[in-house]
Amino acid sequence: MNDSYLMPTYKRSPVKFETGRGALLFDSDGKEYIDFLAGLAVASVGHAHPRVTAAIEAQAGKLVHVSNLFETGPQEELAARLSELTVGMQSFFCNSGAESVEAALKLARKHAGLNGRDATRFICATESFHGRTFGALSATGQPSKQVPFAPLVDGFTHVPFGDIAALAQAMDDDVAAVLLEPIQGEAGVIVPPHGYLAAARALCDGVGALLILDEVQTGLGRTGAWFAHQHEAVAPDVMCLAKALAGGLPMGACLARPEVASSFVTGDHASTFGGGPVQSAAALATLDVIESDGLVYRALVTGRRLMSDLANLWPGAEVRGRGLLIAVEFSSEVATEIVERALGAGLVLNATSPNTLRFAPPLVITNEQLDRGLALLEEVADAVLTTT
Ligand SMILES: *Cc1c(COP(=O)(O)O)cnc(C)c1O
Numbered sequence: 001m002n003d004s005y006l007m008p009t010y011k012r013s014p015v016k017f018e019t020g021r022g023a024l025l026f027d028s029d030g031k032e033y034i035d036f037l038a039g040l041a042v043a044s045v046g047h048a049h050p051r052v053t054a055a056i057e058a059q060a061g062k063l064v065h066v067s068n069l070f071e072t073g074p075q076e077e078l079a080a081r082l083s084e085l086t087v088g089m090q091s092f093f094c095n096s097g098a099e100s101v102e103a104a105l106k107l108a109r110k111h112a113g114l115n116g117r118d119a120t121r122f123i124c125a126t127e128s129f130h131g132r133t134f135g136a137l138s139a140t141g142q143p144s145k146q147v148p149f150a151p152l153v154d155g156f157t158h159v160p161f162g163d164i165a166a167l168a169q170a171m172d173d174d175v176a177a178v179l180l181e182p183i184q185g186e187a188g189v190i191v192p193p194h195g196y197l198a199a200a201r202a203l204c205d206g207v208g209a210l211l212i213l214d215e216v217q218t219g220l221g222r223t224g225a226w227f228a229h230q231h232e233a234v235a236p237d238v239m240c241l242a243k244a245l246a247g248g249l250p251m252g253a254c255l256a257r258p259e260v261a262s263s264f265v266t267g268d269h270a271s272t273f274g275g276g277p278v279q280s281a282a283a284l285a286t287l288d289v290i291e292s293d294g295l296v297y298r299a300l301v302t303g304r305r306l307m308s309d310l311a312n313l314w315p316g317a318e319v320r321g322r323g324l325l326i327a328v329e330f331s332s333e334v335a336t337e338i339v340e341r342a343l344g345a346g347l348v349l350n351a352t353s354p355n356t357l358r359f360a361p362p363l364v365i366t367n368e369q370l371d372r373g374l375a376l377l378e379e380v381a382d383a384v385l386t387t388t
Contacts, residue, residue: 013343020047023365025348034373036349036361041185041217041325044244045289046364052247055285059278066277068270074280081287082241082255085226089239089255092264093275096252097216097242098131101179103254103269104212104238105135108177111263117208119176125161129186130179130214130240139179162192164199171203177210177238178203182228185217188352189327191320197234210237210260216252217325220244221290221363224300224323231322247286251279295363299323306359306370313378314385326359327352334384341380347373 016028023046025033038044045052059074066072079091092103105122112119124130126141137146138153141161146152159166161184171178178200184190197213204211213236218228222244225231229239237260242252252274273279290296303323310328311319318329335351342349352358361370 013340015343022046022049023362023369031346033343033346033348034369034376035365036347036359036373036377038244038360038362039248040243040350041222041360042243043248044221044295044363045247045286045293046362047248049247049285049289049364051289052282052285055281056249056278059281063277065273067272068274072275072277072280074277074284075275078275078280078283078287081284082253085287086239086255087235088258090258090261091275092254092256092261092269092271093280094252094254094271095250095273095279096131097214097240098133098136098252099271099274100216100240100242100252100254101130101136101139101214102133104179104214104240104256105139105177106269107238107254107256107260107264108210108212110268111210111260112176112208114263115208117173117176119174119207119209121155121157121172121174121176123157123159123167123170123175123178125180125184126158127161127187127190128158128179128181128184128214130181131216161187161190162196164196167200168203171207171209173207175204175207175209177212179212179214181214181216181218182232183218183223183322183325185325185358186352188329188356189321189325189358191322194232197229197232201234204237212236212238212240214240216240216242217360220287221296221299222323222325222360223321224296224303226296228322245286246279246283247289249279249282251275251283290363293364299363302363302365302367302370305367306361306374309370309374310359313374314381321359324359324361324363324365327356328359329353329356330385331355334381337384338377338381341384342377345376345380347376347380349377 017025019026124139128141130136130139138156141158159170219241238256245251333354339351
């Protein structure tokens, strides 16, 4: 691609993928790659899943868009399905993770006001990632991403992730909501100590603030539960979903308990494309595949295996994660070079920092593909580790 046609926002790898199937990708020369990344935790059911493809084709041949002035069958069916999965939450559909966070933030401020609370502040975590729009970026706890775009939205406080005492100290009557990832994804798969989410829940309840969980990356089976908060038996008031939701089509959802969701009234929030028939049909097919193929359980079992294999490969590195969301942190800055060499060898993965590799393969990855990917990884990583 001629560099002069695109804004220079992305560092692109020197590979052009043309087709995919399950956990495999093929480039324009027909070379095969094993996918340990799933398009950043999006392609959970794999690439070109026949049932998702068929659902998209069928719906695209019937109706693509009518706006949210009208009901459509796929959107209603999807909201019902998500309600089942979340024990009764109601959905607002949008088109991305950032938009689902925006909806959650607006909902929380409206809810506080309606409940007579003079509470507009949000508590978020340092190193968190919630998206790039102004509200979501204000929530994101990474100064490097924020500083060039100041001033951001007022009212966001950041506390160290996983630190209950810091959260308790920041909590006050003026807090509308606490917004957390149950496991921080972009920060390098940071799993908080057991009891952290429960403590956040109790602190929110203490002042009447909402607990918003950003499950954009962790949701929908990725961590070996439908939602990562289920590992901790903590229920959020509001939950953000996106990434894997529509099998690769752009879709986000902000879900809330009905008592909270009812704070929005007609006209408070909207999206032209949100919940459109094609993406809703794709999401329904994706959820069907996750359920019928037992991919939540598969993520748990395969994830355990991958974690122990990685720990055996590099006893000196820190291996952490849950289900098929895993990171390996090395003591030196080798990750970028490992990622580049792995790509050359036919393995797709990514680095969340110069020290840290992230693994988020499609949940459908087979044991044989996992073994082959690990063998490739061991080879390239050993070459890098012995020269640095
Ligand atoms: C990816 C991500 C987002 C942003 O999603 P976009 O679709 O890129 O806007 C928000 N929160 C989390 C936890 C994410 O991983």
